[in-house]
Amino acid sequence: MGQLIDGIAVASHVKSNVRKAVDELKSQGVNPCLATILVGDDRASATYVNNKQKAAAEVGIATRDYRPPSSFKQEELVELVKLLNSDPSVHGILVQLPLPSHIDEFAVINTLNPMKDVDGLTPFNSGMLVNGKAFLKPCTPSGIIELLDFYSIDVAGMDAVIVNRSNLVGKPLAFLLLQRNATVTVCHSMTKSLTEKLRTADLIVTAVGNRQKFTLTGDMVKDGAVVIDVATTRHMDKLTGDADLSVRQKASWVTPVPGGVGPMTIAMLLKNTVTAASISKGMTE
Numbered sequence: 001m002g003q004l005i006d007g008i009a010v011a012s013h014v015k016s017n018v019r020k021a022v023d024e025l026k027s028q029g030v031n032p033c034l035a036t037i038l039v040g041d042d043r044a045s046a047t048y049v050n051n052k053q054k055a056a057a058e059v060g061i062a063t064r065d066y067r068p069p070s071s072f073k074q075e076e077l078v079e080l081v082k083l084l085n086s087d088p089s090v091h092g093i094l095v096q097l098p099l100p101s102h103i104d105e106f107a108v109i110n111t112l113n114p115m116k117d118v119d120g121l122t123p124f125n126s127g128m129l130v131n132g133k134a135f136l137k138p139c140t141p142s143g144i145i146e147l148l149d150f151y152s153i154d155v156a157g158m159d160a161v162i163v164n165r166s167n168l169v170g171k172p173l174a175f176l177l178l179q180r181n182a183t184v185t186v187c188h189s190m191t192k193s194l195t196e197k198l199r200t201a202d203l204i205v206t207a208v209g210n211r212q213k214f215t216l217t218g219d220m221v222k223d224g225a226v227v228i229d230v231a232t233t234r235h236m237d238k239l240t241g242d243a244d245l246s247v248r249q250k251a252s253w254v255t256p257v258p259g260g261v262g263p264m265t266i267a268m269l270l271k272n273t274v275t276a277a278s279i280s281k282g283m284t285e
């Protein structure tokens with residue numbers, strides 16, 4: 001049986017370090033503040049934003065909560081972002097995705113001040129990531145790296161297969177794993193012979209989120225592989241990931257859903273907020 005990677009425990013460790021950093025910043029007159037913007041009333045997005053707000057408050061990070069209606073125009077959203085960009089009391093800005101279809105996500109993200117971009121999605125921060133110089137990295141991929149580090153899972157030389165090519169997960173993770181000297185294959189809905197690729201992988205990171213389209217089963221996993229399940233989806237009335245329970249018979253390490261990558265994403269957002277607050281005062285090394 002594979003050993004479970006405990007995302008709740010690692011996230012709690014990260015958050016306790018964040019809390020110390022927040023106290024340190026406050027003692028130096030900086031009150032770290034995260035602004036979140038949720039356009040519209042999507043229930044899942046509202047839950048994510050509520051959880052982020054709550055987690056920030058728990059570590060002493062101040063929050064601002066903007067929830068304009070779904071009719072909010074792109075120009076209005078851009079104006080709001082610019083206002084927060086120029087507000088020195090706000091250190092991190094998070095625009096919850098996805099945005100309503102009438103808004104061009106890239107245009108909005110491209111407006112964010114990269115020094116306040118706590119999701120690490122601006123072109124500047126993506127470019128820094130590709131160059132191995134990023135200080136604000138996308139939260140889910142950096143949370144995965146944090147999990148691997150915590151359990152001393154060294155990916156150098158591993159054949160890693162990522163099933164996802166989104167800007168939020170697959171693409172940035174590919175660069176982070178390359179920096180750790182893994183050999184990375186990025187797969188997606190048009191990938192040929194996916195099962196064969198998975199069967200040779202030492203590390204599988206899967207983030208499809210639709211069991212009808214894709215389920216990772218034990219027979220697709222080589223003995224001793226590390227499996228990181230990023231997906232969150234409902235299957236048979238339960239919150240689950242892409243991986244079937246049979247994967248645990250084959251993997252050496254596996255993340256549960258819930259309780260794996262999810263808590264890390266929020267913990268890394270808090271860490272990025274503290275980094276952004278430190279940057280604002282020129283306090284990074």
Ligand SMILES: NC(=O)c1ccc[n+]([C@@H]2O[C@H](COP(=O)([O-])OP(=O)(O)OC[C@H]3O[C@@H](n4cnc5c(N)ncnc54)[C@H](OP(=O)(O)O)[C@@H]3O)[C@@H](O)[C@H]2O)c1
Pocket residue numbers: 140163164165166168169170187188189190191194207208209210213214230231232233261262263265
């Ligand atoms: N735990 C967390 O903190 C966290 C954070 C982020 C995301 N997630 C979860 O991760 C999942 C993905 O999120 P996302 O935002 O990256 O979504 P997304 O943009 O829809 O990405 C899904 C990916 O799966 C690929 N895919 C779809 N069907 C496939 C198939 N049959 N075989 C192989 N690949 C297939 C897609 O390929 P194409 O590109 O070709 O369409 C795409 O790259 C969701 O369940 C989301 O809830 C969790």
